[in-house]
Amino acid sequence: MLGVDGVRAGRHVLTVHPDGHWRLDTTAASSADVRLVDHVAAPALYDAHIHLHPDVALSEYLAYGVGRVRDLGSRIEDAPVRRDCADPVPELVRGGPMLDRPGPPRLLIAATWDDPSQLPALLDGSVERGASWVKLYEGFPVELFATTVQQAHARGLRVAIHPAPGDYRAALDAGVDELEHLACLVPPGPRGSHALLARWAERRARDDWPAGLGGDAVCPTLLVQHSLVTEARRGWTFEGHDPRVADFWRASAIARRPWTEGELTAGERAVDALRKAVGELDAAGVRWVVGSDTPNPGLRPGASMWQEMNLLVDAGLDRLRVYRAGSVAAGLTAAGTHPIVVLPRAALEAGPFPVAPPAATLLAGCLFRPRPETPSEEPEESRRVRDL
Numbered sequence: 481m482l483g484v485d486g487v488r489a490g491r492h493v494l495t496v497h498p499d500g501h502w503r504l505d506t507t508a509a510s511s512a513d514v515r516l517v518d519h520v521a522a523p524a525l526y527d528a529h530i531h532l533h534p535d536v537a538l539s540e541y542l543a544y545g546v547g548r549v550r551d552l553g554s555r556i557e558d559a560p561v562r563r564d565c566a567d568p569v570p571e572l573v574r575g576g577p578m579l580d581r582p583g584p585p586r587l588l589i590a591a592t593w594d595d596p597s598q599l600p601a602l603l604d605g606s607v608e609r610g611a612s613w614v615k616l617y618e619g620f621p622v623e624l625f626a627t628t629v630q631q632a633h634a635r636g637l638r639v640a641i642h643p644a645p646g647d648y649r650a651a652l653d654a655g656v657d658e659l660e661h662l663a664c665l666v667p668p669g670p671r672g673s674h675a676l677l678a679r680w681a682e683r684r685a686r687d688d689w690p691a692g693l694g695g696d697a698v699c700p701t702l703l704v705q706h707s708l709v710t711e712a713r714r715g716w717t718f719e720g721h722d723p724r725v726a727d728f729w730r731a732s733a734i735a736r737r738p739w740t741e742g743e744l745t746a747g748e749r750a751v752d753a754l755r756k757a758v759g760e761l762d763a764a765g766v767r768w769v770v771g772s773d774t775p776n777p778g779l780r781p782g783a784s785m786w787q788e789m790n791l792l793v794d795a796g797l798d799r800l801r802v803y804r805a806g807s808v809a810a811g812l813t814a815a816g817t818h819p820i821v822v823l824p825r826a827a828l829e830a831g832p833f834p835v836a837p838p839a840a841t842l843l844a845g846c847l848f849r850p851r852p853e854t855p856s857e858e859p860e861e862s863r864r865v866r867d868l
């Protein structure tokens with residue numbers, strides 16, 4: 481099992497109570513329902529940046545060991561809830577509404593507001609909906625950062641920001657809790673994906689931006705640019721993806737037309753520069769939060785969380801640190817309630833993380849098995865082991 485101090489070898493017995501509590505020990509007698517040899521139990525993954533979408537099945541997250549997701553803005557008002565083990569729905573941390581510029585919203589998922597006096601009511605509304613986060617989007621006026629963060633904090637909400645170029649420092653000074661998208665942490669300049677990629681492509685070794693980050697939380701979402709550049713190079717074929725989802729991506733502004741050779745080259749250089757910046761920010765003490773930003777073009781629920789973690793490992797971060805940053809807890813202890821994933825032992829040992837469904841995910845007293853070797857034989861009505 482993965483404990484807070486590292487991987488502990490040996491036989492472990494996980495006893496699960498119907499109310500969702502679990503106990504983990506090495507001595508308990510076992511009348512095992514499920515026995516997994518050569519596997520390791522670890523805290524389940526937490527994808528901290530997703531957007532709920534009607535075409536994305538939440539069960540896909542669970543199938544890949546993601547036991548908790550954070551929705552940072554979506555149009556889904558009534559998120560699916562897990563009533564019992566028949567519902568493969570991960571724990572959901574709600575954010576939103578997304579606050580962008582005043583006036584008619586440019587993004588369908590952003591709230592409508594015209595005057596700053598309307599913001600407190602929007603924040604009250606998100607508390608009523610059960611949100612614990614709000615996200616400020618790049619059009620949100622920089623002069624309102626401090627008061628909005630104060631108003632959000634006073635309501636128990638935390639604030640994430642997708643900053644416009646040059647705004648990330650002001651956001652941190654205003655007390656924002658987390659910065660989204662490393663690609664957006666650039667000096668003042670033009671907006672838009674191509675402008676950001678061009679900026680990163682031109683970043684030289686002596687450039688110190690994004691500067692001044694210390695113990696701040698950054699959710700880098702590297703896979704978004706990585707996947708855009710790869711798919712642009714392939715001509716937006718989105719091979720192997722659900723055709724409906726691929727059509728939705730091809731309708732997005734960034735994928736509506738082929739990229740020029742110059743844009744492709746800039747994109748490839750930008751991806752490289754982003755990877756280098758991860759190491760610099762890590763040395764500066766940045767606290768990494770891991771999220772995939774699914775369903776951005778080319779991303780898959782669940783699988784992309786592992787891909788994002790692999791990009792961070794590839795950028796030079798220690799793999800167990802990346803695992804911990806991307807999961808619901810630093811390690812397993814003797815008892816708890818949070819979701820647990822059971823992985824092939826080799827998954828935590830060396831090389832990239834396998835981008836594959838794990839053996840099982842335990843969530844709220846239910847064991848979800850993506851690829852069971854032997855199907856569950858419990859009677860349907862008492863099922864606590866569920867094959868996905």
Ligand SMILES: [Zn+2]
Pocket residue numbers: 529530531552773
């Ligand atoms: Zn996002």
